[in-house]
Amino acid sequence: MTMTCRDARDLADxxxxxxxxxxxxxxxERHLEACPECRAEFEHGRALRGSVRRAFLGNxxxxxxxxxxxxxxxxxxxxxxxxxPSTAWRYRWATAAAxxxxxxxxxxxxxMSMDTAQLLSLARAAWGxxxxxxxxxxxxxxxxxxxxxxxxxxxxFARLQTTPGAVIVTAGGDALVTERHSCEFGGxxxxxxxxxxxxxxxxxxxxxxxxxxxxNVLRAMTMPGLHVRVLSVDGEQAAVFRAADxxxxxxxxxxxxxxxxxxxxxxxxxxxxxxx
Amino acid sequence: xxxxxxxxxxxxxxxxDRAVAEDLVQDTLRQALESFGRYTPGTNxxxxxxxxxxxxxxxxxxxxxxxxxxxxxxxxxxxxxPFVPPIPEVLTDEDxxxxxxxxxxxxxxxxxxxxxxxxxxxxIARALSIPIGTVMSRLHRGRALLRHELAAFSARTAxxxxxxxxxxxx
Numbered sequence: 173m174t175m176t177c178r179d180a181r182d183l184a185d186x187x188x189x190x191x192x193x194x195x196x197x198x199x200x201e202r203h204l205e206a207c208p209e210c211r212a213e214f215e216h217g218r219a220l221r222g223s224v225r226r227a228f229l230g231n232x233x234x235x236x237x238x239x240x241x242x243x244x245x246x247x248x249x250x251x252x253x254x255x256x257p258s259t260a261w262r263y264r265w266a267t268a269a270a271x272x273x274x275x276x277x278x279x280x281x282x283x284m285s286m287d288t289a290q291l292l293s294l295a296r297a298a299w300g301x302x303x304x305x306x307x308x309x310x311x312x313x314x315x316x317x318x319x320x321x322x323x324x325x326x327x328x329f330a331r332l333q334t335t336p337g338a339v340i341v342t343a344g345g346d347a348l349v350t351e352r353h354s355c356e357f358g359g360x361x362x363x364x365x366x367x368x369x370x371x372x373x374x375x376x377x378x379x380x381x382x383x384x385x386x387x388n389v390l391r392a393m394t395m396p397g398l399h400v401r402v403l404s405v406d407g408e409q410a411a412v413f414r415a416a417d418x419x420x421x422x423x424x425x426x427x428x429x430x431x432x433x434x435x436x437x438x439x440x441x442x443x444x445x446x447x448x
Numbered sequence: 449x450x451x452x453x454x455x456x457x458x459x460x461x462x463x464x465d466r467a468v469a470e471d472l473v474q475d476t477l478r479q480a481l482e483s484f485g486r487y488t489p490g491t492n493x494x495x496x497x498x499x500x501x502x503x504x505x506x507x508x509x510x511x512x513x514x515x516x517x518x519x520x521x522x523x524x525x526x527x528x529x530p531f532v533p534p535i536p537e538v539l540t541d542e543d544x545x546x547x548x549x550x551x552x553x554x555x556x557x558x559x560x561x562x563x564x565x566x567x568x569x570x571x572i573a574r575a576l577s578i579p580i581g582t583v584m585s586r587l588h589r590g591r592a593l594l595r596h597e598l599a600a601f602s603a604r605t606a607x608x609x610x611x612x613x614x615x616x617x618x
């Protein structure tokens with residue numbers, strides 16, 4: 173489709189907000205390559221969005237006071253000395269507080285038997301995310317930076333901004349990290365680290381606490397140490413390991429030996445970072 | 449508490465009154481806690497909180513029998529605005545916020561939710577209870593209005609500088 177300047181400018185906001193189909197995005201990019209005026213216009217639009225954000229974040233008048241934060245924490249915390257709330261309520265409160273005000277709630281460890289069906293479900297979802305996000309760039313919601321996802325979903329995602337490092341040394345050669353973000357696929361939220369290993373795109377997906385809790389798979393992985401379990405799902409393989417109170421899943425078109433070697437090299441630093 | 453800081457910034461911008469904004473944020477978090485069962489794990493927690501905040505604002509306005517939060521600006525927005533002026537090269541944060549304040553609240557809201565809160569169109573539509581098409585048209589119109597305000601502001605500032613310069617040379 174040939175796009176006019178007017179068409180392109182009408183779609184500028186959706187383009188800059190990453191709210192359009194891949195096809196339309198490509199049409200716009202083709203137009204921008206050929207049209208310096210529209211290119212400049214899009215750059216103005218991008219700059220204006222940045223200016224609004226910067227102005228907001230830097231404005232002292234709009235900042236909250238420490239008193240408000242303390243007052244909210246006091247108000248929302250259940251009063252001590254009152255009747256002991258039910259277990260369900262206490263659990264709900266802890267979960268809500270963790271999500272809403274990022275109060276870290278101590279996890280109650282309940283060992284459950286391994287449920288392979290749940291692990292397979294997570295492995296299948298991980299392959300879905302790998303195909304749709306890392307390979308085809310086709311997600312319903314745009315990915316977030318790990319830093320932003322750490323504010324909204326899981327504080328420990330921030331630690332994955334630098335771990336694993338850019339180069340992962342394995343017995344079978346080096347793997348290179350090409351991308352880090354947080355994305356959602358099939359109702360699950362992940363920290364997603366994309367790597368290149370032996371010429372293949374490989375995804376390391378780390379399921380956050382809520383995702384893990386929903387499936388009970390986190391507590392299903394109760395093996396001691398950094399045990400790596402390789403599962404076959406729909407003719408593909410996925411390697412799963414536990415990292416503190418998260419679950420790591422590695423997927424990609426690799427031989428089982430390569431998948432195990434890479435996962436073993438990833439598991440140790442990730443588990444250490446998430447335990448910290 | 450990153451959520452509190454961000455919610456407060458949004459509430460403060462919308463209400464322009466510290467006490468009202470603090471009260472609104474407290475009520476938002478209390479409501480979030482009470483209805484946590486309705487939160488879908490894995491979705492954007494911040495967008496969910498913004499939706500609660502907007503609904504509380506809307507209820508308060510209704511309870512106070514004041515006008516709706518947003519006038520029906522979309523019909524007016526359908527009018528043509530053929531010329532969009534360039535963005536002035538020199539802009540301070542104060543210039544940007546002052547210009548933003550001068551455009552209709554309905555347009556301010558979508559720009560702030562998109563640019564500052566970084567919500568998706570779908571999340572903005574849910575928070576404001578409006579169709580996605582309206583989010584898009586308000587963003588389009590709002591950005592054009594913002595650029596007009598910035599250009600006008602810049603022209604006024606330049607005129608003021610010229611006046612000061614001519615007075616100092618005479």
